[in-house]
Amino acid sequence: MEKQLFDVTIIGGGPAGLNAALVLGRARKKVALIDDSRHRNAVTKAVHGFLTRDGISPIEFRRIAKEEISAYPSVSFVPDTAVSITGSDGHFQVETGQGEAFISKKVLFTVGMKDQPLSIPGLAEVYGKSAFVCPYCDGWELRDQQLVIINKGPELMHFAPVISGWTNRFIICTNGPDELTDAHREELKQHHVPLYDSPIRQIDSNDGIVQQVVLEDGTIIPCRGIFFKPDLVTGSDLPQRIGCEMTEWGAVVIDEFGKTSIPGVYGAGDAASRMHQAIAAASTGAFAAAVINNELNAEAWGNNR
Structure with missing residues (x-):
């Protein structure tokens, strides 16, 4: 050699x-x-x-x-x-x-x-096209749009105020237990931020652009973009x-x-x-x-x- x-x-x-x-x-x-x-x-x-x-x-x-x-x-x-x-x-x-x-x-x-492999069905199809991880990198393109935030726990409570600078039209899906305190849930409620803890069944999209997030309990959440914690x-x-x-x-x-x-x-x-x-x-x-x-x-x- x-x-x-x-x-x-x-x-x-x-x-x-x-x-x-x-x-x-x-x-x-x-x-x-x-x-x-x-x-x-x-x-x-x-x-x-x-x-x-x-x-x-x-x-x-x-x-x-x-x-x-x-x-x-x-x-x-x-x-x-x-x-x-x-x-x-x-x-x-x-x-x-x-x-x-x-x-x-x-x-x-x-x-x-x-x-690591993306475990949510449909997330891989929209990653990098309409689903992102960093609002400083991609928030401008999704400004004022209806978004779904996939996050939970203390990191969610850091992320929610940050993303609000780009849009106040967002819904949080924790994809399972939210790992929040009662005080955190009350804070989100005061800011009129919907919170869903049902697991995500799938993400529906068209040519890489997310159309809706479907939860296991049957809830359908229309949206134009996603930010998630990788x-x-x-x-x-x-x-x-x-x-x-x-x-x-x-x-x-x-x-x-x-x-x-x-x-x-x-x-x-x-x-x-x-x-x-x-x-x-x-x-x-x-x-x-x-x-x-x-x-x-x-x-x-x-x-x-």
Whole structure:
């Protein structure tokens, strides 16, 4: 197996990984960006809230990013999946599914998050077309529309006031026990928000546009859009497998500099945050790249005395 030498291996090619590659490429660092092109936002039509790129398709966003990064020849794109990491700070070995091996001084995880299978019949057909998870990304397109919110418990009581900035025409389906307190139910009642706890039988749609939500008790709720709470896991189990500390919700624990619990290993983007927006992921990727570059330069400076 031929081993290729790099300063940094980036695992994951979303906004965080791409922005990190851009910063490191401009810093003259040799970078391998490993990405299998199985992106969570592949179901969505547009990226929103990203200055100068508002409304761009995810595919076009990545095409432009790679074109810009290609101006820096020290960055290599590897269309593959990272399957194992061994070694330690200064000498990591990353192996891929196709049998390539990359030796690098540092590793940056930008693996994002991925959805667990959607258990509600009909939800997969509307996801990314008229059913979404983030109102900051897609609330404008559904402004003033009749919506169904699929959520429950304390997170619902955070989400309800947030979505009210886009529309006051929404109904809550908890798809089972609501996990709310009496005070929470009274609060929703005071704001004239209908609440249904019957399980959801199915979501009916036409060409990806939701028409109605049908509950097990026979209730039919017409609507034009849905926001739901996804069940997420990290886009790769490699961080956990190599011993990175993880949060209770499954994200990689990082400090204010993007460092994980393992020296020489960093994290950025959705896999290390609850700020699941493209522009937030890109910014954390850029910052982690700068920290990595500074650390590499300091190590080289010390070794050259």
